[in-house]
Amino acid sequence: MTRPEGTPPAATGPTREPATGAASGAASARPRPAAPAGLAELERRAAARRGRPEYGHDALISCDRLVRVFSTDGVEVQALQGLDLLVAEGELMALVGASGSGKSTLMNILAGQDVPTAGAAKVAGRDLLTMDAKARLGYRRDVVGFVWQQTTRNLLPYLTALQNVTLPMQLRGGRRRAERTKAAGELLSMLSLDHCRDRRPHQLSGGEQQRTAIAVALANTPSVLLADEPTGELDSHTAEQVFGAFRTANAELGTTIVIVTHDQAVADEVRRAVAIRDGRTSSEVLRRTERDSATGQESLVAREYAMLDRAGRLQLPAEYTRSLGMAHRVLLELESDHIGVWPDHTADGAARTRGEGGGDGVSGGGSGGGSGGGDARGDSDGGGAGPVGGAGPVSGAGPVSGAAGEPGAG
Numbered sequence: 076m077t078r079p080e081g082t083p084p085a086a087t088g089p090t091r092e093p094a095t096g097a098a099s100g101a102a103s104a105r106p107r108p109a110a111p112a113g114l115a116e117l118e119r120r121a122a123a124r125r126g127r128p129e130y131g132h133d134a135l136i137s138c139d140r141l142v143r144v145f146s147t148d149g150v151e152v153q154a155l156q157g158l159d160l161l162v163a164e165g166e167l168m169a170l171v172g173a174s175g176s177g178k179s180t181l182m183n184i185l186a187g188q189d190v191p192t193a194g195a196a197k198v199a200g201r202d203l204l205t206m207d208a209k210a211r212l213g214y215r216r217d218v219v220g221f222v223w224q225q226t227t228r229n230l231l232p233y234l235t236a237l238q239n240v241t242l243p244m245q246l247r248g249g250r251r252r253a254e255r256t257k258a259a260g261e262l263l264s265m266l267s268l269d270h271c272r273d274r275r276p277h278q279l280s281g282g283e284q285q286r287t288a289i290a291v292a293l294a295n296t297p298s299v300l301l302a303d304e305p306t307g308e309l310d311s312h313t314a315e316q317v318f319g320a321f322r323t324a325n326a327e328l329g330t331t332i333v334i335v336t337h338d339q340a341v342a343d344e345v346r347r348a349v350a351i352r353d354g355r356t357s358s359e360v361l362r363r364t365e366r367d368s369a370t371g372q373e374s375l376v377a378r379e380y381a382m383l384d385r386a387g388r389l390q391l392p393a394e395y396t397r398s399l400g401m402a403h404r405v406l407l408e409l410e411s412d413h414i415g416v417w418p419d420h421t422a423d424g425a426a427r428t429r430g431e432g433g434g435d436g437v438s439g440g441g442s443g444g445g446s447g448g449g450d451a452r453g454d455s456d457g458g459g460a461g462p463v464g465g466a467g468p469v470s471g472a473g474p475v476s477g478a479a480g481e482p483g484a485g
């Protein structure tokens with residue numbers, strides 16, 4: 076997991092400082108994890124949960140344990156493996172991930188062009204699993220707009236830019252020709268494309284084609300604009316202009332925008348970039364403006380968060396687990412303000428780790444168990460007290476941390 080340059084360590088990442096004696100001393104006063112809940116307690120919790128609002132009830136896009144399995148020639152590929160994602164109305168966010176991680180599969184589902192195998196997906200109140208063919212058609216026409224990477228896929232070659240933008244309005248119906256022309260002209264103006272109105276796609280540059288495609292996708296004022304690698308075929312300067320068009324649409328029209336991208340420059344421009352790994356959301360980089368209380372100077376600060384899914388699963392970055400020789404099994408300890416994650420130092424745990432070539436797990440290990448937790452980094456994204464939690468009695472309100480050495484051994 077790469078951390079954005081010049082940013083503080085991930086709020087959820089393990090601390091790298093060696094354990095200190097002071098921390099070791101504090102370890103002896105650590106609260107112990109609660110005992111396993113009895114049946115009565117579990118019933119009480121289930122009853123309490125029934126009164127809670129539905130997962131993602133206030134999100135515009137909500138994916139809950141989304142699964143998509145493809146079967147080809149008797150071979151099954153799990154493209155999405157229980158993916159959770161919430162996107163708030165009005166967000167402009169990016170989805171990033173290695174090739175084959177499931178980004179396009181997710182986008183096709185959100186676009187109403189594919190149906191998930193299991194789980195739940197809702198966009199603007201529409202249930203993407205249960206929609207019938209007619210509802211799906213209406214959804215694609217009215218609720219979502221789509222911009223593809225290949226410019227040729229976005230525009231009809233024999234229509235001018237203006238005609239391309241008016242076409243979706245015409246297909247939907249309900250507006251007179253003059254109204255359609257006026258609205259399409261306004262969209263092109265908003266995206267600085269007045270000069271392209273009467274040109275056909277082959278008379279436009281790649282960037283102008285993509286910006287026209289954004290205008291087409293916005294023609295029926297969708298709630299959500301989805302874009303799959305929209306800058307993939309463009310040079311960096313042109314890509315910047317196309318991203319500017321998304322930003323304008325988001326700011327001027329309030330459209331919620333989700334962009335799949337490999338382009339780090341685009342991912343760096345958005346306030347929230349969600350990484351997908353192996354068909355699940357694995358981490359998020361959140362950016363926000365912070366003001367230095369001493370100088371009053373504002374700067375953009377990026378922090379990386381690991382995602383905790385609905386089942387309480389957390390993907391620890393491979394870079395972190397490798398550096399501490401963590402494999403197969405880790406020791407968890409509930410602290411007052413975070414959860415400690417420790418290498419497994421039991422005899423069979425160490426042997427297993429060696430067998431896997433995962434390192435000895437104790438390099439640089441301190442004798443104390445101080446996790447350096449209780450990090451005072453606050454977070455006004457609401458991430459400081461909340462994102463770390465776990466199934467059952469394990470929950471926390473701070474960074475997950477671990478350090479080489481036995482917890483509480485000091």
Ligand SMILES: Nc1ncnc2c1ncn2[C@@H]1O[C@H](COP(=O)(O)OP(=O)(O)OP(=O)(O)O)[C@@H](O)[C@H]1O
Binds near residue numbers: 147153154174
């Ligand atoms: N129609 C399909 N039939 C079979 N397997 C598929 C199909 N579509 C996608 N897959 C498989 O699902 C996995 C996820 O593919 P997907 O295209 O969603 O990844 P991606 O993250 O968008 O990759 P890229 O960045 O290269 O576009 C891959 O292993 C892919 O081979």
